[in-house]
Structures are given as C-alpha cells and as structure tokens.
Amino acid sequence: MAKILAIGEVANGIPKKATREITSVGRSLGEVHTLVLGTQAEAAASEVARHGAEVIYAVESSDYNGEAWSQMAAQIVREGGYEIVLIPHSWAGRDVSARLATLLDSAVISDAVEIHNEGGRIKIKKPVYSGKAFVWLKSTAAIQVVTVRPNSQKIEENPGAGKLEKRQLDLSKVKARQISFIPQKSTRVSLTEADIVVSAGRGIKGPENLYLIENLADVLGAGMGATRAVVDAGWCDHTLQVGQTGVTVSPTLYIAVGISGAIQHLAGMGSSKYIVAINKDPDAPIFKVATYGVVDDLFQVVPPLTEEFKQMLGK
Amino acid sequence: MNILVLIKQVPDTEAKIVVSGGKVQEAGIKWIISPYDEIALEEAIRIKEKTGGTVTAISVGDDLVQQSIRTAYAMGADHGIHIKHDQYQMLDAFAIASAIAKAIEGRDFQVVLAGRQGSDSDNGQVPLILGTLKGWGVVSFAKKVEIDSQKATVHVEAEGGEAIYESTLPVIITANAGLNEPRYPSLKGIMASKKKPIEVINFADLGLGTVSRIEILGFEPPPPRPQGRFIDGADPAAKAKELARALREEIKVI
Ligand SMILES: Cc1cc2nc3c(=O)[nH]c(=O)nc-3n(C[C@H](O)[C@H](O)[C@H](O)COP(=O)(O)OP(=O)(O)OC[C@H]3O[C@@H](n4cnc5c(N)ncnc54)[C@H](O)[C@@H]3O)c2cc1C
Ligand SMILES: Nc1ncnc2c1ncn2[C@@H]1O[C@H](COP(=O)(O)O)[C@@H](O)[C@H]1O
Numbered sequence: 001m002a003k004i005l006a007i008g009e010v011a012n013g014i015p016k017k018a019t020r021e022i023t024s025v026g027r028s029l030g031e032v033h034t035l036v037l038g039t040q041a042e043a044a045a046s047e048v049a050r051h052g053a054e055v056i057y058a059v060e061s062s063d064y065n066g067e068a069w070s071q072m073a074a075q076i077v078r079e080g081g082y083e084i085v086l087i088p089h090s091w092a093g094r095d096v097s098a099r100l101a102t103l104l105d106s107a108v109i110s111d112a113v114e115i116h117n118e119g120g121r122i123k124i125k126k127p128v129y130s131g132k133a134f135v136w137l138k139s140t141a142a143i144q145v146v147t148v149r150p151n152s153q154k155i156e157e158n159p160g161a162g163k164l165e166k167r168q169l170d171l172s173k174v175k176a177r178q179i180s181f182i183p184q185k186s187t188r189v190s191l192t193e194a195d196i197v198v199s200a201g202r203g204i205k206g207p208e209n210l211y212l213i214e215n216l217a218d219v220l221g222a223g224m225g226a227t228r229a230v231v232d233a234g235w236c237d238h239t240l241q242v243g244q245t246g247v248t249v250s251p252t253l254y255i256a257v258g259i260s261g262a263i264q265h266l267a268g269m270g271s272s273k274y275i276v277a278i279n280k281d282p283d284a285p286i287f288k289v290a291t292y293g294v295v296d297d298l299f300q301v302v303p304p305l306t307e308e309f310k311q312m313l314g315k
Numbered sequence: 316m317n318i319l320v321l322i323k324q325v326p327d328t329e330a331k332i333v334v335s336g337g338k339v340q341e342a343g344i345k346w347i348i349s350p351y352d353e354i355a356l357e358e359a360i361r362i363k364e365k366t367g368g369t370v371t372a373i374s375v376g377d378d379l380v381q382q383s384i385r386t387a388y389a390m391g392a393d394h395g396i397h398i399k400h401d402q403y404q405m406l407d408a409f410a411i412a413s414a415i416a417k418a419i420e421g422r423d424f425q426v427v428l429a430g431r432q433g434s435d436s437d438n439g440q441v442p443l444i445l446g447t448l449k450g451w452g453v454v455s456f457a458k459k460v461e462i463d464s465q466k467a468t469v470h471v472e473a474e475g476g477e478a479i480y481e482s483t484l485p486v487i488i489t490a491n492a493g494l495n496e497p498r499y500p501s502l503k504g505i506m507a508s509k510k511k512p513i514e515v516i517n518f519a520d521l522g523l524g525t526v527s528r529i530e531i532l533g534f535e536p537p538p539p540r541p542q543g544r545f546i547d548g549a550d551p552a553a554k555a556k557e558l559a560r561a562l563r564e565e566i567k568v569i
Binding site: 011067102132134137138177184196263270287293295305308 | 332334351533534535551556
C-alpha cells in the first residue's frame with residue numbers, strides 16, 4: 001500500500017479544513033500520516049486522526065517559514081519512505097510545496113481538483129488559464145508531490161491510530177524569516193475556507209453601502225469578497241479581491257451582488273458549486289454562470305434577503 | 316544593485332482559450348507579459364531608480380518572447396536574456412527554474428523579482444524552485460518591498476493578515492497585485508527598445524538534458540455549468556423570499 005504524507009496546518013489546536021480534506025484523500029489512496037504545523041499543533045492530533053491518519057507529526061510553529069518547514073518535511077519524507085505527499089493549495093502550502101519538491105528531487109503537480117491513483121502513479125486534473133481550461137498531469141518523479149485545491153475534496157470520517165510524534169523546527173539557518181505579523185481586523189471566516197462567500201461589486205455604489213454585504217455575510221456565517229473595481233476604488237481591502245489577480249475561491253455557494261461577471265472575476269469563483277447573482281442588468285455576463293439569478297435593484301433585494309435568512313436560521 | 320526579473324509570456328487575460336483534440340489552440344491568441352511579472356518588472360525599475368544598478372529581464376520561451384523582452388526594455392530594463400525553447404509550454408516549473416539557474420551562473424544579482432504566479436499555469440513555483448536550488452531566501456506575495464545593501468524587508472499578504480519578512484541577499488521576491496501600478500512605456504522607450512540587442516541562449520546548450528518531471532496528459536474544456544434560472548416575483552421582496560426558499564429547499568445550502 002502506498003505511503004502517503006499529508007502536510008497540513010493547524011491554528012489554535014484546530015486543524016484547518018484543508019488539512020482534513022487532504023488527510024481524507026490520503027486515506028483513500030493508501031496509508032496516510034499527517035504532518036501538522038501551527039499553534040497548539042499537538043492538540044489537533046485527535047481531530048486529524050478522525051480522518052484516517054495513522055501517525056501524526058506535530059510541530060509547534062507560530063509563524064510560517066517556508067525554508068524551515070520544507071527542510072523538516074523533506075527529512076520526514078526521506079526517513080519515512082513516503083511516496084506521495086499531499087499539501088493544500090493554500091498560501092503556505094503553495095510556498096512550501098515547491099521548496100519541498102525541489103529538496104526531494106521532485107516537482108509539484110499543483111492545485112488538483114481531481115486526484116486519481118493509477119497503479120501508484122497519481123494523475124490529477126487542475127484548472128489552467130484561470131479556469132478557462134483544465135489539464136491532466138502526471139508526475140514522473142520518484143516522490144510525487146501534489147497540492148490540492150481547498151474545498152475541492154470530501155472530508156471522510158475514517159479513524160486512524162493517530163500515533164503522535166513531536167518534531168521541532170530548526171530556524172537557525174534560514175535566509176528569510178518573519179519579523180512581525182499584523183493580524184486582520186476582521187473575524188470573518190477566511191475566504192478560501194468559507195463554505196459560503198458573499199461578494200460585492202461596483203453596483204454597491206460606495207463604501208458606505210458595504211454594510212449591506214457585511215450583514216448578509218454575517219447572517220450566513222460567510223466569507224466576504226469583492227471585485228477588483230471595488231478594491232481599486234479603495235472601498236475595501238485588497239485581501240478581499242476575488243479573481244485572476246486576487247484570491248481563488250470554490251465555496252459551495254457564491255453570492256455575487258452588483259457584479260458584472262468579467263472574465264477575470266469569473267476566473268476566481270467559476271468553480272463554486274452554486275452561484276447566485278443579484279444584478280439589475282439582465283444581460284450581465286454573471287447570469288451565464290448563475291444557478292439562480294435575480295434581476296433587480298440590489299438595494300431593494302439584499303435587505304429583505306438578509307431578513308429571510310435571519311428568520312430561517314433563527315438569528 | 317543588480318536585479319533580475321523573471322518574465323513569462325502568457326495569453327492575454329481576455330483571450331478565449333479554445334481546447335480541441337486535447338490541446339490548447341494558440342492561433343489568434345495575443346501574448347502579453349504575465350500581469351504579476353509586469354508588477355515585478357515595475358518594482359525592479361523603481362529599485363534601480365533609487366539605488367542605481369541594472370535590471371535584467373529573462374524569459375524562457377519561443378521566439379515570440381522577444382516581444383515581451385522588448386516591452387521590458389521599453390519600460391526601463393537594461394539587458395534581456397532569452398532562453399530559447401520552441402516547446403517551452405511542455406517544460407515544467409523545475410525545468411524552467413533549472414534553466415534560469417544555469418543561465419545566471421557566474422552573474423552577479425542581489426535581487427530577483429518574479430510574479431507570484433503565471434496567469435496561465437497559476438502555479439507559482441518557478442521562483443521558489445530557483446531559490447531552493449540557489450540556497451537564496453525567497454519571500455512570496457510581496458505587497459511592499461524595501462531593499463538596502465544588506466537585506467530586504469518585505470511585507471506580504473499572508474493568510475489572516477500582513478506578515479513582514481526580512482531576508483539576506485541575494486533574495487527572490489514574488490510580486491502580488493497591489494505592490495505597485497506598472498508604468499506605460501514611453502514613446503522614447505519603445506523606439507529605443509527596438510534597437511537593443513537581446514542575448515539568446517539555447518535551452519539545449521545549457522546541458523540540462525530532459526529535466527521535466529511532469530507529464531502533460533492533455534487539456535480539456537471546462538464542463539458547461541448547468542443551466543440556471545431567473546427568480547420570479549412581483550417585487551424585490553418576493554424575489555428575495557423565493558431565492559431564500561430555493562437555496563434552502565432546492566439545493567439545501569442554507
Ligand atoms: C489583468 C487584469 C486582471 C484583473 N483581475 C481581476 C480580479 O482579480 N478580480 C476582479 O474582480 N476583476 C479583475 N479585473 C477587472 C475586471 O475586468 C472587471 O473590471 C471587474 O471585475 C469589474 O468589477 P464589477 O463587476 O464590480 O464592476 P462593473 O463591471 O462595473 O459591474 C457592476 C455591475 O453592477 C450592476 N449594478 C449597478 N447598480 C446596481 C444596483 N443598484 N443593483 C443591482 N446591480 C447593480 C451593473 O449592472 C453591473 O453589472 C482584472 C482586469 C485585468 C485587465
Ligand atoms: N518561462 C518562464 N520564463 C521566465 N520566467 C518564468 C517562466 N515561467 C515562470 N516564470 C516566473 O515564475 C513566476 C511563476 O510562474 P509559474 O511557476 O509558472 O506560476 C512567473 O510569474 C515568472 O516570474
């Protein structure tokens with residue numbers, strides 16, 4: 001049976017959703033061990049074991065360091081004889097995966113939305129040209145390194161032994177290191193992990209109306225996004241930009257409010273499972289990808305919609 | 316300060332990508348410098364304008380990439396290196412990074428700027444592989460860069476906030492959107508760019524052999540999205556009510 005190492009992240013003792021996903025995928029491909037890095041990493045072990053990890057390497061780490069992470073992971077992969085390495089295609093995962101693969105004389109097949117095992121060789125499907133096409137890739141390296149798009153895989157309950165092993169990072173020799181971190185003010189769920197995303201477009205007219213979108217997002221426990229037009233106008237922070245030059249999201253539900261649906265925006269959210277569009281222009285391109293379209297003035301639709309959800313959810 | 320900028324030629328972001336027979340059809344595609352690489356180039360020129368030195372643009376690709384190198388000249392780059400490979404689209408990130416590593420051996424660069432990802436592959440691997448091969452610091456997703464003679468201080472857009480990294484030199488930095496607003500080349504720059512020589516290195520002459528470790532099995536078009544529907548209702552409130560119902564009862568997401 002193939003030996004698989006999943007490399008995930010933990011925050012305050014809670015595994016990121018993507019960590020559960022890659023552990024579940026690993027379990028479906030063979031025997032999976034999970035390396036978790038983050039704050040209170042050990043506390044996350046039992047949670048990760050629920051998804052199939054036989055061994056859990058826990059590494060306490062309060063900030064991300066790609067050099068140190070990749071060096072430690074390379075050592076674990078070599079010692080443990082792992083053949084397949086799975087990493088979320090997250091901010092840290094993208095960074096660490098390319099470094100790790102290089103240390104392992106391998107290469108990364110990245111951003112997989114589908115993963116198949118063909119006699120020990122992994123074949124993946126990934127979006128390219130910002131989702132305008134897909135490509136099938138296979139790694140020919142001895143150790144196959146794969147990054148997996150968050151929210152693209154099922155989380156399975158399939159308990160593994162979860163034997164805990166503690167490891168430590170060696171930061172003494174790194175060339176680049178984090179010297180400070182300014183956390184975001186928002187307490188909303190992170191865009192890439194959110195199951196529902198509500199995004200604002202230029203149709204909201206100005207920053208003073210952003211609260212409409214915020215309220216809607218908060219009632220749904222959703223992440224909040226925006227178009228580049230909104231970001232460029234300075235109405236909200238760049239970190240919220242969804243699209244080709246922003247964040248890529250694939251939530252279960254994406255609600256686009258006052259968004260025209262430019263190709264560069266679709267690039268960042270086109271793989272959402274369901275899409276709702278609220279726009280007063282019936283010819284807006286966003287309706288071509290929408291599961292449900294509402295043609296009307298957003299200022300008349302969003303407040304009653306928020307109210308409906310409030311009642312439904314007993315909030 | 317001698318700065319190297321990695322530039323990749325990609326289809327225009329508006330380009331229609333047509334897949335047939337498992338391949339992307341290239342006819343009619345307009346090629347541009349990948350948007351993040353343009354930001355990297357702008358940052359390099361700004362650093363040069365402040366501290367002096369040179370900006371070198373390097374690109375692995377077919378003959379068409381010379382057009383991107385000329386755009387880099389027009390913006391203010393001093394040198395251009397074209398690593399020529401007629402089927403560069405078949406090369407993986409490791410092969411491209413290895414070629415760049417080899418081509419810059421013995422040249423003196425303190426700073427390498429690159430895009431956070433190519434807008435075709437959406438990988439973001441080449442700069443990280445290059446840094447790992449060279450043993451240099453790499454900082455990804457920069458939104459602000461300060462360089463002095465000893466070190467680089469880089470603000471990055473990390474998950475959950477802004478992180479500030481410090482790196483020894485040489486350093487590789489990847490540009491995020493928002494780092495700067497790339498300039499338009501001046502007419503004078505465009506005229507001058509036409510006459511500047513480009514250094515050409517044949518990929519095959521680098522002695523790397525077959526370095527790609529990823530095999531492309533084939534392309535396919537995205538699946539069509541299932542047909543959606545418009546929500547009916549007498550007024551906005553009725554539409555809101557019907558939408559909420561559909562989300563709860565039909566697709567069960569609320
Ligand atoms: C290289 C490049 C990269 C880019 N990257 C990105 C990216 O990452 N993300 C991104 O989003 N964009 C990106 N863009 C920009 C993109 O092309 C569009 O300009 C942008 O997405 C438009 O944003 P918008 O839909 O908010 O604005 P608009 O296109 O102006 O659309 C506003 C919409 O709101 C509707 N509206 C107005 N008033 C109301 C109302 N009262 N009620 C209901 N509807 C209303 C209008 O009908 C219209 O459809 C990029 C562009 C380039 C060239
Ligand atoms: N063929 C290439 N030639 C020069 N630089 C490249 C090439 N491919 C990628 N790069 C650089 O690496 C970055 C990330 O590209 P990628 O790994 O393809 O997503 C790009 O933004 C470029 O700066």
